[in-house]
Amino acid sequence: MDLKAAVIGAGIISDQHFEAMQRTEGYTPCAVVDINKDKAEQAAKRYGVRAYTDYHEMMETEQPNVAAIALPHFLHKETALYAAERGCHLMLEKPMALTTTECDEIIAAARRGNIRILVGHTQHYMAENLAAKAILNSGELGELVMINDTRHIHYYKDSRPQWFLEKAKSGGGILANLGAHSIDKIQWLTDSYVRRVRASVSHHGKRGDVEGSGIIWLELDNGIPATIVQSGYPGASRNETELIFTGGMLKLNTGQDLWISRGGTYEPVEVTAIATPFELQYRELRDAIREARDPECSGDYGRSVIAAIEQVYRSAETGTEQEVTRPV
Numbered sequence: 001m002d003l004k005a006a007v008i009g010a011g012i013i014s015d016q017h018f019e020a021m022q023r024t025e026g027y028t029p030c031a032v033v034d035i036n037k038d039k040a041e042q043a044a045k046r047y048g049v050r051a052y053t054d055y056h057e058m059m060e061t062e063q064p065n066v067a068a069i070a071l072p073h074f075l076h077k078e079t080a081l082y083a084a085e086r087g088c089h090l091m092l093e094k095p096m097a098l099t100t101t102e103c104d105e106i107i108a109a110a111r112r113g114n115i116r117i118l119v120g121h122t123q124h125y126m127a128e129n130l131a132a133k134a135i136l137n138s139g140e141l142g143e144l145v146m147i148n149d150t151r152h153i154h155y156y157k158d159s160r161p162q163w164f165l166e167k168a169k170s171g172g173g174i175l176a177n178l179g180a181h182s183i184d185k186i187q188w189l190t191d192s193y194v195r196r197v198r199a200s201v202s203h204h205g206k207r208g209d210v211e212g213s214g215i216i217w218l219e220l221d222n223g224i225p226a227t228i229v230q231s232g233y234p235g236a237s238r239n240e241t242e243l244i245f246t247g248g249m250l251k252l253n254t255g256q257d258l259w260i261s262r263g264g265t266y267e268p269v270e271v272t273a274i275a276t277p278f279e280l281q282y283r284e285l286r287d288a289i290r291e292a293r294d295p296e297c298s299g300d301y302g303r304s305v306i307a308a309i310e311q312v313y314r315s316a317e318t319g320t321e322q323e324v325t326r327p328v
């Protein structure tokens with residue numbers, strides 16, 4: 001039987017959720033929620049579902065099997081707990097929550113409610129990333145030595161919703177929001193977790209109280225060091241992850257292309273087109289529900305990214321290196 005599915009939050013990312021649900025066998029979209037009635041009604045019309053302005057009412061009336069939580073970060077926890085108590089499985093957008101304490105509450109509620117949570121770490125499902133991981137794992141470039149990840153985007157563009165720039169609502173600036181993608185990408189590519197960080201941040205944004213740029217040095221459990229450099233001020237966009245091996249290099253422009261150096265200049269790698277990351281996420285959640293197992297990006301995994309981000313901010317505040325610990 002199809003899973004009845006709702007989207008909570010009809011903002012920028014909600015179309016990707018509805019389109020993926022529509023294209024994935026096993027889902028029947030039923031409802032959309034947004035406190036902004038116009039947004040909810042427009043999405044409802046676009047996708048042929050019912051509109052609500054209150055997620056509690058939607059949950060009681062529709063009793064969906066799956067809910068996508070696509071809300072400002074400070075609302076992830078309360079919504080996830082409410083859904084988990086009602087046995088509703090979750091496609092929970094990244095970053096999982098504001099703090100590891102909140103993540104722990106969500107994980108415990110999921111266990112009590114016997115629900116599956118997939119945290120929306122899309123990096124696991126991008127064609128160029130998968131191709132890079134296959135080359136890394138093949139060993140053809142030798143040992144991995146280090147990773148340098150650089151991202152420049154205009155974070156303060158006028159279209160950015162204000163809540164992203166308020167720390168109490170977002171949990172942080174570019175390093176919490178896009179840093180979550182970089183930390184996830186590095187952990188996933190290397191099958192390892194961040195164990196140590198040192199970071200500095202700067203605050204030159206024209207609005208809000210979050211950092212607008214930062215530099216992170218980190219070390220993984222497997223000993224590999226990496227850097228993450230992110231800047232949200234106006235300039236040329238860049239989203240580049242460079243992997244340095246003993247016998248060559250990979251240059252990964254996620255969502256765009258992949259390049260390989262076998263000792264000389266970079267040459268393009270042919271990347272096979274695949275379904276969208278959102279479709280792959282919905283397939284994975286559906287299969288995890290059917291097979292009664294945790295999905296790849298489980299709550300525990302989502303927590304590991306928040307644990308690293310927490311220590312990034314602690315390091316920036318204290319000027320000292322910080323350990324990232326995980327529950328045993």
Ligand SMILES: NC(=O)c1ccc[n+]([C@@H]2O[C@H](COP(=O)([O-])OP(=O)(O)OC[C@H]3O[C@@H](n4cnc5c(N)ncnc54)[C@H](O)[C@@H]3O)[C@@H](O)[C@H]2O)c1
Binds near residue numbers: 008053072075095
């Ligand atoms: N995976 C990705 O690549 C990706 C990309 C973009 C955003 N995201 C994540 O998706 C989530 C949403 O981001 P967005 O860019 O769509 O934000 P957004 O601000 O565009 O959308 C959030 C929506 O939630 C609504 N809302 C706020 N409070 C509400 C409440 N109490 N009840 C119901 N609706 C409420 C707002 O009106 C808004 O329409 C965030 O976690 C973000 O980090 C992920």
